[in-house]
Amino acid sequence: MRVSKETVVGIEYTLKDDKGNVLDASTSHGPMEYLHGASNIIPGLEQGLEGLTAGDTKVVVVQPVDAYGEYSDKLIQRVPLDRFGANKVEIGMRFHAETNLGMRVLVIRHVDEQEAVLDGNHELAGKTLTFDVKVVSVRAAELTELAHGHPHQEGGCCGGGGGCGSGESEGGCCSSEGEASAGGCCSTEGASTGCCSAEEPAAQSKQGGCGNGGCGCSA
Numbered sequence: 001m002r003v004s005k006e007t008v009v010g011i012e013y014t015l016k017d018d019k020g021n022v023l024d025a026s027t028s029h030g031p032m033e034y035l036h037g038a039s040n041i042i043p044g045l046e047q048g049l050e051g052l053t054a055g056d057t058k059v060v061v062v063q064p065v066d067a068y069g070e071y072s073d074k075l076i077q078r079v080p081l082d083r084f085g086a087n088k089v090e091i092g093m094r095f096h097a098e099t100n101l102g103m104r105v106l107v108i109r110h111v112d113e114q115e116a117v118l119d120g121n122h123e124l125a126g127k128t129l130t131f132d133v134k135v136v137s138v139r140a141a142e143l144t145e146l147a148h149g150h151p152h153q154e155g156g157c158c159g160g161g162g163g164c165g166s167g168e169s170e171g172g173c174c175s176s177e178g179e180a181s182a183g184g185c186c187s188t189e190g191a192s193t194g195c196c197s198a199e200e201p202a203a204q205s206k207q208g209g210c211g212n213g214g215c216g217c218s219a
């Protein structure tokens, strides 16, 4: 079977930046499964895998526009410290916030006596990414997987036998707040290839997203 729309694809991969630094690798968390054609992974990688079969290997180079976008100065904002109330403000802190480009992860890049500088760019924005990929499996998606927009493993959604709580959540897996994350597993926003990423610690992805079952976060 070839990688095409409505197939569930398992891949092993190593992700490098244009300097050859390894940013992520499936060896640290096992092969990753995704639903092809459902935007579980970045568009450039999804296109690069189209038509392959199990056992194929490929080097897929993805430009920023087909990955996490160009770096944008518009996503940098200065916020007075009093807006944070009593919360501690430290460089490197991350949180979700609504911006004019939708919900994004913001990182504190700089703090001075009056202001914090927040950066809403994805950590991999502006980067050309190289994936060394091996397709390890290709199978037809189940109807429930198509309905949820992400793959299931061992009969369940989101890592558990029973799925996201008892009910099927509409948009996909449940976040830690109990809401379905928009893109299916673990929100497409923060993930480098679908689930765990450098941005969201694995433990957080596991708890908030799909755990072992949904996307291969096994950390």
Ligand SMILES: [Zn+2]
Pocket (backbone or CB within 6 Å): 148, 150, 151, 152, 156, 157, 158, 172, 173
């Ligand atoms: Zn599901």
